[in-house]
Every structure is written in C-alpha cells, then in structure tokens.
Amino acid sequence: MEKQKSRGRRLLLVPCPFQGHINPMFQLGTILHSKGFSIAIAHTLFNFPNPSDHPDFDFLPIADGISKEESTEDFITFILSLNVNCRIPFQESLCGMIENQDLLDEIPCIIYDSLMYFAGDVAHHLKLPNIILQTCCVTNLVLYKIYPRLQEEGYLPVKDFTFLPMYNEQVSSQDVVELIKGFNINCKAPLQELLAPRASKDSISLDLVPGFHPLRFRDLPIFNYKNSDALLQVLADFCSLIRYPSAIIWNTIEFLEHSSLEKYQQRHQIPFFTLGPLNKFAPASSSSLLEEDISCISWLDKQRPNSVLYVSLGSLASMDKKQLNEMAWGLANSKQPFLWVIRPGSVSGSEWIELLPDGFVEVVCERGCIVKWAPQKVVLAHDAVGGFWSHCGWNSTVESISEGVPMICWPYFLDQRVHARYLSHVWRLGIAYENELESGEVKETVRRLMVSEEGQEMRQRAMEFKEKVELCIKPGGCSYNSLNELAKYISTLKK
Numbered sequence: 001m002e003k004q005k006s007r008g009r010r011l012l013l014v015p016c017p018f019q020g021h022i023n024p025m026f027q028l029g030t031i032l033h034s035k036g037f038s039i040a041i042a043h044t045l046f047n048f049p050n051p052s053d054h055p056d057f058d059f060l061p062i063a064d065g066i067s068k069e070e071s072t073e074d075f076i077t078f079i080l081s082l083n084v085n086c087r088i089p090f091q092e093s094l095c096g097m098i099e100n101q102d103l104l105d106e107i108p109c110i111i112y113d114s115l116m117y118f119a120g121d122v123a124h125h126l127k128l129p130n131i132i133l134q135t136c137c138v139t140n141l142v143l144y145k146i147y148p149r150l151q152e153e154g155y156l157p158v159k160d161f162t163f164l165p166m167y168n169e170q171v172s173s174q175d176v177v178e179l180i181k182g183f184n185i186n187c188k189a190p191l192q193e194l195l196a197p198r199a200s201k202d203s204i205s206l207d208l209v210p211g212f213h214p215l216r217f218r219d220l221p222i223f224n225y226k227n228s229d230a231l232l233q234v235l236a237d238f239c240s241l242i243r244y245p246s247a248i249i250w251n252t253i254e255f256l257e258h259s260s261l262e263k264y265q266q267r268h269q270i271p272f273f274t275l276g277p278l279n280k281f282a283p284a285s286s287s288s289l290l291e292e293d294i295s296c297i298s299w300l301d302k303q304r305p306n307s308v309l310y311v312s313l314g315s316l317a318s319m320d321k322k323q324l325n326e327m328a329w330g331l332a333n334s335k336q337p338f339l340w341v342i343r344p345g346s347v348s349g350s351e352w353i354e355l356l357p358d359g360f361v362e363v364v365c366e367r368g369c370i371v372k373w374a375p376q377k378v379v380l381a382h383d384a385v386g387g388f389w390s391h392c393g394w395n396s397t398v399e400s401i402s403e404g405v406p407m408i409c410w411p412y413f414l415d416q417r418v419h420a421r422y423l424s425h426v427w428r429l430g431i432a433y434e435n436e437l438e439s440g441e442v443k444e445t446v447r448r449l450m451v452s453e454e455g456q457e458m459r460q461r462a463m464e465f466k467e468k469v470e471l472c473i474k475p476g477g478c479s480y481n482s483l484n485e486l487a488k489y490i491s492t493l494k495k
C-alpha cells in the first residue's frame, strides 16, 4: 500500500464483501476523500472491486482464508467465517502499518462495516480510533436488541418453518432399502409434531411484535431463516463488540427513522452521524462487482415518463424456475413496459435466461428489456421509471426513496422484510406482495402500482419524500450538517 501524499488524515475502510455493503462504503470513501481525507480500503480477496476504478484510494488485501465450500455457505454462516478468518491477518497488517512509521504520519482511523466486527475488535485491541458504518436501517438494529427477550419468553426461534428436518445423520446407509427404513423410523416424530395442533407461540407469524407496531413476527429477520442459530450467534458477537466504536455512521435519513434513531441513541452514549442517503452525496458509483449494461438507458430514453416498471432483486436473492415463469407471464400480461435485471446464476438451474418460458420474448417484444446488471442509480433517476419491483435491500430502498419511485415489495430474506413492512405500512411508498408468485396476481399488482389511482397517489407521496431527501442533503440540511460534523470529529480523534 503506497502512501497518498499531501492529504489529510488516513482512513482505513473495511467493507463487507457483498455488493449491498461495498456500495455504501465506497460512497462514504468518495465523500470523505472529497473532504480531504486519504482513503485506504482493507479488502478481502473474495469479491472486491477493481482498484483501477478507484485511483484515489489505496488498497490493502486481507487474507480471508475463505475456501470454495465456505464461499457458497449461507450468508450469515459466511459472515461468521469471515470474522474468524480475517481477524489475525488484519491485526498483523495493522501492526505492520503502525511499526512502519515512515509510511504513516499518524495512526489510521478505522471505519468498518458493522458485519466486519472483527475489525472493531482489532482496532480496540490496538487502541486505534474506530467508527462503525451501519449499512442497514436503524429499526433493524433496535429490533435485534429485543431478540434475547423474545427468546426468553419462548417466542424465538419462531417455529412456523417451512423446512422441517425429517431425518438425521443416523440415516447414512448406502443401501436404498436401509435408507428408506431409516427415513420411516426417523420421520415419524417430526411429522407428528408438524401435524399436531400448534401451541400458541408457534403460530404467531401474523401477530404484531410487542412494542414494534406495525411489524409482525413474520417480518422479523429471524423468522423462517434456515440458519437462525448462526444469525443469533452473529448478533451476540456483534452486540458484545458494539461497545467498542468511537462513533457510528448511519446510511439512513433522519426523517425516515426518527423514532428508532432516538431509541438507539438513548441506549448508546457515543456520537452518531446520520449521513443518508450516501448514494445522493457520491457520484454514480463504479463499485459494481458485475459489469453494468448501460444499453438499458437508451432503451429507457424511448419510453414514456413514469411508464416503466424496473424489476431487480439485488445481488443475492434468487428465484426458481416456477417463480421465473410466473413473474414473466405476470409482467407480459400487465401490458406495462419493464426493465428486468436477471443476474447470471440467480435463477436456480440456469446460467442466465435460458429458463424463460417459450414464447415470452416474442410476446413482450420491444416492451421489455432484460439485462444482467443495470446502473441502478441512473435507472431509478430516469423519468421513464415509474415503479420498482424490489427485494427491498436497504440500498435499493433508500435509492428508490431518494429518486421518488414507489415500489412493489417482495422481500427475499433477513432485514428486507422489515424494510418491506415499513415501505408498505409506515411510509406508504410500496405495495406488499406476500403470496407465492402467481402470474395473475403479479399482473394485478403491477397494474395497481403503475396505472391505478392508488399507484398514482403513492407516486405523488414518493415525490414528496424525494423533495424532503433533497432538503436533507442541501447546505443546512440534516445529512449535510452531519457530514461536516463527522469530518470535524474525525480530525479531532487521537493521532
């Protein structure tokens, strides 16, 4: 890592290596660089953006020791592995930097994604100033704090699982007859459990979470999460380390989450900086891991204002063949123009769009545009886009709100359910789609958003939110002020 000459204080940023986490961290880096700080990115070898796209930043690779098997683990188990594997290499790199004083005028300040909590732990150990970047919404974190209580009271883990393990490791014979015998013995009890009348706390999915109106148990990130133990472990690790940071930066907007911010601040007596939406402060990013297909912008240029539905499920969500089929015919029959991002590998069993139903492309002709990855911020800001079918990742949520685009909320997992519920029931900027995908319902929902009076009102409300966001980032606005306070704060930290 080379020294950046004649710049201000050195900041070492530690992004979590997933698109929805890389983007806000790089946006923050770009903003702080424009404020005169020198920026270095400590990155894993797994999933990192091309350094040549960021000539202003230095890059410090961290050996993550991630094996091929680990890279396909579920998201939360992967985060646990990263935190175990990266701790020592990161500590060694930092110690090297500190010892190598001719490369540094001062010790760095670490800014790390909250999921990379090993970085906070190491910084604390080495007595380095460190700040968390929260790339999720505040409400989500306030919620996590109630999990221990819900667990104690027997509400968690919620048992409305769709996956019920029906066999165990005792059934491992190579002999098919033995296997079937084993299954029959082992499956009896779980099946009885499944069929038995459910205890009240096992069927609470639609009940409201006490004190968290309008969230229902089914909106909790832990609900139906196949690896809830790993999730609780991450939360326990994370909550035990969160006392370490010098400050917290939020990628949220004050007026969106005012009461959750207040609740969180009452509990944690450290400085907070609410800088959202980071995407509006930073120029269109080049931190995409996949190549953006900009041809969709010239396609959008040919469409009428507010007529296009943008469909994208972010960087992690996937679909099966049946869901793809229902979605395709729903979009086709809605008669609305659409721009659909189908990420390579996101449809199980196919490389890209091979499993689209026969005849679909011919039916939609010019009315549809399908790409592998879109320049999303530019798409959402385009006049032709009037709605967003989204998995409700936090970045997509904030980006859509800041461009005044109402949404159809189809969350995939974890905190996306919380965002979806807030979009549909608190901010009233989105329609919740909660059933299995079915082409008739897809069509109706798309038409509800794009051409009904209800959708028009939602679009109007979304435009009002957009105006409020613009006020926040203008001189004198709360995010603008918070950013200046952060720059001052960092400059005063121990050197």
Ligand code: UDP
Binding pocket: 018, 019, 020, 021, 023, 288, 312, 313, 314, 315, 316, 317, 341, 372, 373, 374, 375, 376, 377, 392, 393, 394, 395, 396, 397, 399
């Ligand atoms: N994104 C993009 N092009 C696409 C789809 C997504 O640039 O075709 C970006 C989007 O703008 C957002 C990020 O990828 O910044 C996805 O983050 P989000 O939190 O919405 O979802 P995740 O991928 O983490 O599930």
